[in-house]
Amino acid sequence: ANDAASSEPGTAVSAETIAQLKTEIAAGQEQPQWAAQGPAFSVAGLAGKKILSMPVSSQLAGCDSMARDVVEIAKSVGMTESTYFQNDGGPAAWVQGMNLAINQGFDGVALVCGIDPAALAPQMEAAKQAGMKVVDMHLADVSEAASPLIAGQTNGQFNDAMRKGVAAALVDANGNAIDALVITSNENPPSIGMEQTVKDEFARLCKECGVESINVPIPSYATDLSGAVRSALVRNPDIRAIFTVYDAQTPFVLPAIKASRVPAKTYAFGGDEQFVKLMADASNPMGTDMGPNFSWMAYTGADQLFRVVAGQPPIPAAQAYSPYRLWTPANVGEFTPPNFGFGDSFVDGYRSLWLDVPGA
């Protein structure tokens, strides 16, 4: 494939903008450092309490491990009865998990990877009546208002991730005008803001660039996604950048790009181990994948949950987030265990905020 980066520098985006974008990208590729988002507090009162941790779907490896980490972290501060609730995703399963938590007298619930509390409003109401604290982890973009239905939440820089993706796409295009495709899954709320961000960024940085989007519901990935991407590439062979709002789309998008022989790349959000790994294989047309570290997010979420269960004020939604790292083929070599390029500063950092850990 003729890589856009190797072509003549174009005029659609000015050289200085490109240079500026390159700096931003370089910054995004650095390993993030931990910084406290709130004051230290005592967790002594948590001993003997228990939380239930439920991922949006156990089928997502990152969310699954994050939800399990939250349980382990809770146990380490004395909430030894805490449990993980495995599920296949979808409101029906979440309702079951919430029912279980309410009926069995749990003190807190961790909704992991952004289960929309508004889509479970009655359960949130019932939880409130039962005196149970719900913290939703990695729920929405930091720019959005906090949900009134829950005790606390942690957020993500979804839109910023897309901004970095657009920057990388424009840099890869070497200043030439390109077209972009955004694949959304709108039943997942951040998807809408992310699509808008891509459109806004292109409008801001590259007037000649075109952006189109298709929506593919999550359950239809296996059946529809490859064909939809191929059709989009037939319809517009000038597409060079494919933004996946959710990197679980990757296995279905890559074969479509390969088979259509269009030199397009994916610019993903997610940071899921399964999919970032694929970047190491040069035959995969992947540009960037920006996302969090799930262990880090587990600590950020646990911190917020401990605060509300312990009766502390939660950290404001706009500040409660874990940093993302931008992965590209250039730095994917650092994506290695144990902390997959995020270091371990966050572990000691968060633990230093939790005072009076029982038995410690």
Added chain:
Amino acid sequence: MSSSTEVVKRQGGPDARGPAGNGSGGVTWLGRWAERAALPVAWLVLFVVFAVLSPDRFLSMGNVSNILGSQSILFMLALAALLPSMVGDIDLSLGGVGGLAAIAIAVLNVNHGVPITLACLVAVGIGAVCGALNALFVVRFNTGPFIMTLGTGTFFTGLIFWVANSTTIVGVAPELSEWTYLRSLLGVPVQFFYCLLIMLAIWYVATYTPLGVRALFVGQSREVAVLSGIKADRIRWGAFVLAGVIAALAGVLYVGTTGSAGPTSVDTFLLPAYAAIFLGATSIQPGRFNALGTGIAVLFLATGVAGLQLLGAQDYAQQLFYGAALVLAVTISRYLRRT
């Protein structure tokens, strides 16, 4: 030329007999009773096993309430699926119908400020219209219900995506949740009793009224029903329309339970609902789809799933249980019928 065999007999219930030569005359009294009671007994056994394994949690009021209340959407949808099946049809669009009703409530109430009661009524009306559409194509145009309702179901799903703009609509008036999921009677969410009521109504009509006998003819021997002057088509219309209405009620319960509606909602319950009615057809009146059997099957499955969740089993354990329960229940009831 279509003869009178149908769903439960060939593909489904325990009556699916093999080729000539398997005499069926010799069913003993004991065998018949054992077959009838197999599922209720299995339910009891399951209950006892879990109660022994985890007495304090499993026997808690909260858990019993969970078992009875948590599967109300499934229960309601199974009751919807039951009706066409009883008269020898099958309706695979009911998941779509329920989803359409759910999204209609959410759109009307949230986006257009329509009062929740009115929104629910409109949803039920939509359910009836969808049911009538199915009946039009299947009964009036005389086509196969399997493929036809697969088609209409896909169409309804398309409508859902259109109406919902592929997103989840949240923030439905909490009164609905109050009247379905939150309020409880004897510690059990009221929606369970709605399902129970409809189940009993279907059971009564099917067992104790002439209409029920006529529907039985239509389901078991449609040609004979026509020869006997039964208005088979009218009964099939009724079943489709009523199924649409009850599926819409499943949609109402869905919105009540989650306070929201998305592009995929009630449809995920469709296959489990069919599992429940087929499982129910092995019991109480073996070989016939029946309401009490369906109810017991729903509770049997709910108990198993809730128990496994309480024991902290992995989700694959639930699926293995679900699958194994179906396979064993059908095999055993088949075996009991033979002895």
Added chain:
Amino acid sequence: MSSSTEVVKRQGGPDARGPAGNGSGGVTWLGRWAERAALPVAWLVLFVVFAVLSPDRFLSMGNVSNILGSQSILFMLALAALLPSMVGDIDLSLGGVGGLAAIAIAVLNVNHGVPITLACLVAVGIGAVCGALNALFVVRFNTGPFIMTLGTGTFFTGLIFWVANSTTIVGVAPELSEWTYLRSLLGVPVQFFYCLLIMLAIWYVATYTPLGVRALFVGQSREVAVLSGIKADRIRWGAFVLAGVIAALAGVLYVGTTGSAGPTSVDTFLLPAYAAIFLGATSIQPGRFNALGTGIAVLFLATGVAGLQLLGAQDYAQQLFYGAALVLAVTISRYLRRT
């Protein structure tokens, strides 16, 4: 005494006649031909419409390759589903079987370093075992295939979750993709030709061999087949096992296409696969499940979806098309049969 009607007749294909009174003896020659050709003609019309609306893009090699190649998993699974349906059974576990095969390949190849060819062979073996299990329960124990395969399918899905530990496994050896999705012949991915080959094989055996005639009787009137000395059970066993093998091949194609396998994969194709075989049963040999009809139905649906995508239609438009196509195709072929 189960009589001889079955799936295609009562629930499905265009032969699902209503109650007595709809004569079938007098189908005119023209009507029969019109019915046979309805789906191919509809396909042609669809093709022409899209070609006119978007000539440069729709007629591009890339698009033709997309239409023919992109639905290979569906095509393969439909061929798997075809076999039990042809002999009067139904197998709802095939999605689970395909998924199990897919996850087996991924686990063996990625986690255990088994060479990809060997992994694929093991997967096919697993498909055969699953098929044999279905046959054991349905044929040997003489139960209803609908409920039974719903049960085994759920069980297989449980196994998938177990084996996969509920997550997606990526990074399968790229040779497999090379030999399925990436390499192309005449511009079309080779996997399309694999499907074509199997389709032609099934069609040939069904139409031009004594085995095919025997299978036809097993499917249409099982008791007659048995009393004519046909080993009906053996043919049904064969259909289930072969269906398992072909479903496993669908799993192989899935892994080849996506380079990965997860807890839900091939199973999402199951209902579309049944839609295709029922739609196919309206064509070529109306009233019978047939291989050519199935192939045409798959391509018809793939063409419609690809065309709509090219025109930039929303995702709901595809579902509306899918649903409407099924409903109309069945209704029209029913109507043609009457005139």
Added chain:
Amino acid sequence: MGTTALEMRGVSKQFGATRALSDVDLTVEHGEVLALLGENGCGKSTLVKVMAGVYEPEPGARMSVDGVDVALPMLPGTYREIGLSFVHQDLGLARPLTVLENLLGGTVDGTASSRWRIRWRHEARRATEMLRSYGVQVDPWTVVDHLAPVDQALVAIARAAEELKQHRERSGASSSVLVLDEPTVFLPEEEVSFLFDLIRSVVASGSSVVFISHDLPAVREIADRVTVLRDGRVAASARMSDVTDEEIVELIVGPAASAKDTFGHGEARSATGREFDRSPDTGLHVTGLSGGRVRDLHLDVAPGEVVGLAGLIGSGAEDVPYLLFGARPATGGELTLNGRTTPLTRQNPSAAVSSGIALIPAERRRDAIAPEVSVAENMMLLVVSRFRKRGRLRPGQLRATADERAEMLDLRPRRTTMPVGTLSGGNAQKVVLAKWLEIRPQLLLLHEPTQGVDVAARAEIYRIIQRAAEGGMSVVWVSSDFDELAAVSDRVVIVSGGVATTAIELSDISPEAITTGVYGAAAATGESSISTVGRA
């Protein structure tokens, strides 16, 4: 009398390309038994179904009951309100349902049950009494499918008679019509008199009966008048006393066809006895057969011999063909066919077919033809491999061969590409015969092969079997029609209590001899027909 009980004018009905009825007029007088006769496929049942409002006739048809016009098409179920009642061909019972449910289907206007509550046990008691009042003893909770065919027939007949009675009591009308579409096929000889008593009592109460049958002696016995349909038209109507049997046959089959001898049971068998080779290594030898109602039955049939098995219902005779074929499991016995011995406990249909045994079962629609599959494929099913050339089946050759056979058998219509389900009973049976004779069986097992088959087709079927037997085939023929057995058998074996009791040799065979033998044997073994319990 000013009015007629039932009057139909200008009834026409088309099924696709088949014209079932054209401009048929039918008159049923008060208090008469009208026989409606005609060949297979001539439109009798269609006419009945038009009467019942199941089929919609073409515009222009008129119908009146007791002088009152009835709007056509009738709404389903209207027939009840105007005093018609039916026993349809194949009885019209829902086989998976219980007797009680069948009696309640369509109507529940009992005294105790209402629209809103059926009192099942009460209804069960009433049903038992009602059935008993007609001399029928069955448990109302039994599933119809589990009843012997004769009991199914009795239930259907009693139900129809009861509906009429209820109608008369309810409306006070004196006029009503009972329509019986081939009810005798399910009734053995000894039960036919029960039916006739019932018909006479119905007529005595002022009602009328339409009686459809292919059994001319029975028609002669009960009918006052006869209307004959041919090819969907009325061929003639006459008083029974004004026509001879020969004239009726001519009316049924048409002048051209009747030139051939088709009357009654014909001279199917060569009148003079032939010598049969009875050596142990040829022909059929069955020893110790047990299973079903059969206990330790022995039977020998020489090549070319036609042996009739006669017995009352429940004697076990009707199980013999299925046990020998392996269609039902035998518990003991051995079968030796032309020197090859098979233990019958291990017999199965495919082994039977490959050892040259053919079975023509009684339940034709269910067990013998695949209704949706073409005539040609049905006919050539057993020999499809023959049409394989260079690995590929030649459907053209298959069809050509089937066409030849259709010509030979005088199949009507000739088109072998049609689904066999569209053929009438007699023609379908010819297809079944052709299918089995195609493998040149060494043993042909027949169970009621001419049930519901018209006189002409019946004679044709006798001839076909006779011709095949002369080629050295052994034939076991089970029938409850003793006239038929007398006409076709070289020897008749009486079965009673599950064993072969006596044999009637060719010189002594007559319908009377068989009847005597059957009842004599039953008395000797202390057996009584299940269904005759409670009736004289």
